[in-house]
Amino acid sequence: MxxxxxxxxxxxxxxxxxxxxxxxxxxxxxxxxxxxxxxxxxxxxxxxxxxxxxxxxxxxxxxxxxxxxxxxxxxxxxxxxxxLAPIPRPSKNIFCVGKNYAEHAIEMGSKDDIPEHVMVFTKAPTTVIAHDQNIHEHKELTEQLDYEGELAVVIGKKGKAINREEALDYVFGYTIINDVTARDLQAKHKQFFIGKSLDTTCPMGPWIVHKSAISNPNNLDIKTTVNGEVRQDSNTENFIFPVEEVIAVLSQGMILEPGDIIATGTPAGVGKGFKLQGS
CATH class of the missing domain: 2.30.30.230 (Fumarylacetoacetase, N-terminal domain)
Known part of the structure; x- marks a missing residue:
């Protein structure tokens, strides 16, 4: 559904x-x-x-x-x-997993950048727009807006210190986000929040697919196109940290609540990766 x-x-x-x-x-x-x-x-x-x-x-x-x-x-x-976005205004920041595909970690640096532990940053709720709305260019702030297509998890019930084996029981459903990123701001500020949180930089949707329709979130095709050209084409089976582990890690010492959104990371093929390959 x-x-x-x-x-x-x-x-x-x-x-x-x-x-x-x-x-x-x-x-x-x-x-x-x-x-x-x-x-x-x-x-x-x-x-x-x-x-x-x-x-x-x-x-x-x-x-x-x-x-x-x-x-x-x-x-x-x-x-x-x-x-509209399925959740037009999240009640808190969107949790985002960084470098959750090995090939993306490599394209952003090298094999040394493949993380050993779950990396997490957040995007402000004011970033969220509908999947087909226009993204502001923010020309006065950035010259390097980049795309990142990602599977997002929507939490369905409150939980803390969730066991990995029970993690999917806490899911309501799944959607898609584009974690649009200002790469130059990300580099300038030496952290992710500002470069990830410009207004309109989180297109979401078009809807939430209930978990009953997805038996395994760690085996889903994910594809991003830019002007009709396929830039990202992967499968969530390539996650370094599967959905269950991400939920378990986030919930240690922190309550997850209904409607919380977790973006699970982007595969290789982002714009910055193309630049690095041509340099």
Whole structure:
């Protein structure tokens, strides 16, 4: 099941995206027509915070729509609404794993840059935009904006000191982000936060795929194109630190909460890597 956040002339809502990815079911409207007794929020963070109740009620609603042949009546074309980021404004910074693919670590330096432990930095919540919105160039600040396509994990329930074996139980679902980076600011400030946190530098979405649809997040193709040209083409099986380990490490001494987002790192093929190869 795929959950999207969208808005139209009536406001902002959560919807279930059709299998084909061309239509969306207004979840609250359909749920109320079904006679559901639990309030369905219009905010994805609130929905995720409901825990498994939200997902189960969404399943009931989708089944009711199908059994009563109401698909054509209740589903609406995606093109008729504006898709927002699945979580338009995260409640805290986005956790980001650095150099989680060996080839990317090498293209950014050498084999000596392959980390032995999980590297983590963050992006500010104000970076988040929808997947198809324009990224500001910030010409007054940077001349080196770069792309980084990544699988992102959305946490579904509160946890601390999570065992690796139980880590996926704490996941709500998965989405995609572009960890846009100002390389010159990153180098200038000798840390990642400023170069990673310019406004609009985290396109996200278009939706969250519920974990029930992904049996193994460590075996997913990931591809980034620039103007139609494939620049990054890999698989999450190439992670140095798999999703379970990342969640376990982050949760040691720090509570993970519903709606927290973890970007799992980018594969080789970023713009800076091309420059290094040609130097």
């Amino acid at each position: 795929k959950f999207a956040t969208y808005k139209n002339e009536s406001g902002q809502f959560i919807g279930i995206v059709s299998t084909e990815g061309t239509q969306v079911l207004p979840l609250r409207e359909a749920y109320e027509k079904m006679g559901g007794e639990t309030a369905i929020p219009a905010d994805m963070l609130e929905a995720i915070s409901m825990g498994d109740v939200f997902y189960q009620e969404a399943i009931k609603t989708l089944q009711w729509v199908s059994e009563n042949n109401l698909d054509s009546e209740l589903f609406i074309p995606l093109e008729s609404v504006e898709l």
